[in-house]
Amino acid sequence: MLKKKNITVILLALALSLGLSVIALAADGTQTVDANITAYLALTPPDAISGWALASNANPAHGDNQQDTAGNGTYTSNPGVLVTSNTPYQLAIKCDTPSTGTAGYMNKYDNSAYSTTAVTLQEPFYFEFSASDGTTSSPASTWTTVTTTDQTVVYITDAATDDDGFGTTVTYSQPAHFSDQRLGGTATYHIVITYTATATL
């Protein structure tokens, strides 16, 4: 009796399994494929600037001695700062904290290091920017002093950039006094500018 019951259960299970198989085979034979793009962001900052001749005057102000970063370097199409992204993003600017001298100002630099005796220009380092591509919710730029904390200058709200990226043109200004010291030898006034690009949420 018990054996018969077992056989019945096995047969029922077999029938059900075959039935289900038939149902599966009877489906329309399509395969669903879902995919998405991996978030990607690339950033190219302007080239380093060298040989920048600063003209002095008695009443220097922001806007003096402008240095346009666009087209700087090998690639004339370089807009200054280039971002390629498939998400909305923001771009921020900050400067370094020099080992000697004053942050936000250009300080004496020689042999790949800041001079142990600080020599600092009297006027701060300024920047101005304009987003040349994309949809931005950022306000129009004015001459702004650079600080050691990030200042977000552009929010790009487009879902993605063009294949060749979106540009942001950045212009620097370094006013100089007649009373600022002219450096000799290989020394220059120096500052490090960091551009931070990050996806937004």
Next chain:
Amino acid sequence: MRRRLKIVALAVLLLSLFGWLVQAGIGVSPSLIFATVTEAHNSFYTTVSNTGEDALKISAYAAGMSHNLIGGINIKEGKEDLEKVTRVFSLDPKEFVLEAGEVQEVKITVNIAEAKKIGPSGGAYAEILFEARPLESKGGQVTNVARIGVPTLVTLPGPKELTGKITQVSVEQAKPGDKVQINIRFRNTGNTHYTPKGGTVVIRDETGSQVAKIPVETHVVMPGLERRLTASWSPKELPVGTYTVEATVGIVEGEVTPAMSAAFGVVEPYKVAQPSGGIINFAPPKADKNKPIEFKLLFSNRGNVDLTPKGEIRVEDSREKVIATIPIAAQEEIVPGSSAEMSAVLEGGLPTGEYTAIAELRYGKPEYGGVKVAQARIEFEVAEKEIVTAGEIVEFTVPSVKSGEPIVPHLLIKNTGNTDFEVEGLIELKNSAGKSVGQIPIPKTPVAVGETKALGQPWEGTLPVGLYKAVASLILGGEKMLTAETSFMVKQ
């Protein structure tokens, strides 16, 4: 596990997908990470590529992270933030060199126990930063460094509290005829990040009849933070009247926030009333000991309806104790796009000392979305002696030039008073018929007591040959005016 992938083919593929070869750049993928970790699987990866032509030294590190109302990232690099985040997130490798076209995979590991200890208990958050510097310094005066931040939102194992509430509802319209945008400030009061499951805005006219029901666009919100969620309405008709919006946001399937309402007015067909204003030019008053002090400010109407702001000026002493409150109100309605001066007098004056004045003006109407507040504060000093703002133009000449050369004015002002002031104004160039042919603006310039300062800048315009007059008009400390004029020739 540390894996170094020097697969140039992959890099070339990435570059061909995402742009041309450019100098000194880096790329990161994924550049936005949403990850779920368990005790068994508590790590994930991202990939850094050198998209430029020179070798780069890459530093990888984690910083704290929050977001603003529009989803912008605040990178938190304070000492305490860095200390907390490095207890939770570890990166491997932290420093490496990438030759042009090379790719490096970076492993991100989450310490779940530390993350829960620091909180919130349901999620861990970091901005993973990759900083690229040229391997060989090329010197120069300005070194530009690239840094990419990867917002990283991690769901931790354990119970999740998905709760939230609406904190504000407002209505805006870019210009008459445009769509009406309903802004909903939503606060995540739970213990992990999540994207609300939709939401609804119901709009009713003044009879209470429903005129629209529109969906809310949602975005991810971190715990303890607020996001602006929006709903757009493009009505076929938008007649004059008062409307109410009632917004709800879905937390999870079947569960919504309590509704929040706001009113808005339509003052002309398709034109939503948008009261907006601000206090500009709240200047420190001239204050002598125990004499009446007049506070003056300028209120600017930046909205699209008439405003009649009123409120008060509170005066606090150096211990932040309120010692006087003076009412202040606009004398008449201020029309959109214009400003009006408002003043209030503290009749009894104040003893000698340093004070703070806080102006608070209320404007708008409940039916225009509620009463708004504009605030401004200044610090001022009450002096023993009378403050005298005075100056003198000690030189004003414009040398004659050849046609086509820039006009270079020489304008010197001396501060002859007993207090520092700011001077601003303009130099107007006029031809022999008295017609204005050019202007040289003089931006706000501080002048200390006894100091003589040169003002003005070259004018690059071109003038035909002839005799011209230059008129300098200066405003000192926002209260006194000085003028001077001179003649000059433009020669062949």
